[in-house]
Amino acid sequence: QKEVEQNSGPLSVPEGAIASLNCTYSDRGSQSFFWYRQYSGKSPELIMFIYSNGDKEDGRFTAQLNKASQYVSLLIRDSQPSDSATYLCAVWGNTGKLIFGQGTTLQVKP
């Protein structure tokens, strides 16, 4: 089992819709959870992080964490074509390292 798993996609949504990106992790001792956006040929850009169970909202983005289920998600409201990118889930665990999932490609169609 991979430490951090994401559906590689592509996930295709129409412009204006809600995009839902999911991630599961294996280390129950994981402490912090990050969502990064990566455009092709560029380095990851931090969208937001979460470390407490529940929801955390920042603009059009909402991160959701459920430690019991070892599940973290990212919702993007009012999706725009400029949101088309690869979204990386990353988990900070007891190892003191940031471990990445393989990323989910999001396509927002005009």
Add this chain to the structure above:
Amino acid sequence: GAVVSQHPSWVICKSGTSVKIECRSLDFQATTMFWYRQFPKQSLMLMATSNEGSKATYEQGVEKDKFLINHASLTLSTLTVTSAHPEDSSFYICSAIAGTSVFFGPGTRLTVL
């Protein structure tokens, strides 16, 4: 967010030469920096953890004698790819911890001919 820079942004070299990549934290001090490598259409793979004033910790399968890491100050870590070969061609990205978040540099694209 915090700013991490890398230099150079891209480099082309001949097989057998060595290449040094710099990673700097511009507006904060970074005791720990991380080096990642990313091949096309793949996720980031952690190569090593760079600790200021001590030896780097390498991930399994990463040759420490080939990928030399030096974290000489709280704002600078360097990765030297020694005797580079075409299979080392990749996108190398560093990151640093700032507060409770991890920020990435813009990456260095290495092409070995």
